[in-house]
Amino acid sequence: MTRRIRLVVLVVGIVAFAAAMSLAFTGMPHFGGDIHAYRDAAVSGTYAHDTANVVSSINFDQRGFDTFGEETILFCTVVGVAALLRPVHRERRREVSDAGLVLESTGLLVYVLFPLTIVLGVNVVAHGAVTPGGGFQGGVILSTGIHLLYVGGRYSLLRKLRPLVWFQQGEALGVVLFGALGIAGAALGSALFANVIPQGQLSDFISSGTVPLFNIAVGMTVCSSVIVLLASFLDQTLAIRADAGNDSVRKPRSGFEEGSAS
Amino acid sequence: MNYYAYFVAVGVMLLGVVGIATSRSLVHAVVCLSVAQSGTYVLLIAVGFQYGGVAPIFGGQVGRTTAVVDPVVQALALTDIVVSAAVTSMLLALVIQIAKRHQAIDPDRLGRLEG
Known part of the structure; x- marks a missing residue:
């Protein structure tokens, strides 16, 4: 399919989709109206369990099984x-040196922000049931804090x-x-x-x-997941290099390195 | 004006779709997929909005009878964001593998199927 045909198909699809969506939107309740049946049910359920943060209550109390599925997706x-x-x-891991210029102000900022971000x-994880926040948000903040280093x-x-082993197990x-x-x-x-x-x-x-217990469990998972994910990507960028013997035709003298890598 | 926010949501989504279709780099396509998914956040939050509604956190001035915005769609948006992050990281890992295998990440140059 050439680029031109693809664009034509795209435009036809977008026009049809836009027409269908316009039709659907005109049948929807008005934006900002006060009829929210699910809201009312969720609010009374949350009140019955004395949870301040309704979103946390929905995620971990009212539809905990769904959140379990979500966590499994992440895993x-x-x-x-x-x-x-x-x-x-034909790849090998090389030693990464700390060379490179880092501004002193950046270093200072990291020293100040690292403990603050962790705290x-x-x-955010601990107060997930009371204030805005929770395990997902706090976990991401925690892992970001560690990567400030x-x-x-x-x-x-x-x-x-x-x-890394700790976080894989965590x-x-x-x-x-x-x-x-x-x-x-x-x-x-x-019930479950x-x-x-x-x-x-x-x-x-x-x-x-x-x-709160669910929040802590999710915080552990999310923090560890993001750290392991970023570790894989960082490793790929910094430490893993293709063997010099990759193109044996172009570089005939690379037999030595191939031997040492295996 | 009544449906303004919904059209913004669809607009953002279509922008992402156009980006994917005209993409010249797989990394660009992955980012465009994230943009398309951002449209769904706007749609979810717009569906749950109520004029005069406050954040659904109880305590202080917010009680049982106070009008709050819909927390159910907010929880769904949270799920959406987590799934989006998972999908993006998985796709980027695949792009790295494709780049290693074919030395190219332009979708137009990756036409050949491999079994």
Whole structure:
């Protein structure tokens, strides 16, 4: 298919799609109206369990099984990326040096922001049931904080502070914890992922039953997943190089390196 | 004006689709897919919006009878973002593999099928 035909097909498709969507939108409730049936159901369900953050309550209390699926997607992605990005045939891992110019101001900023970001991440995870935030958001903040070390130009420091094995296990542990909490709901309560812990007082730090525990499990998984994912990509960019013996026709003298890599 | 936000959502999505179709680089195509998916966030949040509604976090002035925006679609948008990140990282890993195998990431130069 040439580029021209492809563009024609694209324009036809877009016109048809736009027409269908316009038709659908005119049949929808008006933007900003006050009829939200699901909102009302979710709000009363959240109030019954004394959870302040309705979004957290929906994610971890009312539709916990869906969130478990979502977490499994993340887990599988990490496994897939790790499988795709491992050093393959005719590649070798080289030692990465910390060379390169890093501005002193950047280094200072990293030293100041690194602890702040970690504390902020833990705070967002811990208060997921009370204030905006939760395991997903806090996990991403935590992993970003750890990668500030790389922005500061110290890949070796990042590698020391980030023992990858821990995070690979932490990720699995988070998923297992999430599933175990769900099964505990089935064993002690009425259904899978039921909120079996007493919910306490609305807006208290310790409130809303199992929601904070789910938040911690998800925070572990997300933080570890992002770290393992970024580690794979960083490794690919910095450490993995094609063997010089890749094009044996062009470079006949590379037999030595091929031998040492295997 | 009543459907303005919905059309913005579809516009963002179509922008991403056009980007994918006219793409000259697979990395560009992956980013365009993220743009297309961003349209769904706008649609979800627009569906749940209510004039005068506040954020769905209880406590203080927000009680049971206060009008809040729809939290269900916000939770769905959160799921959407997580899946988007997962898909993007998976596709970028595939692009790296394609670049290694074919020394090219222009979709027009990757026509040959391999079994």
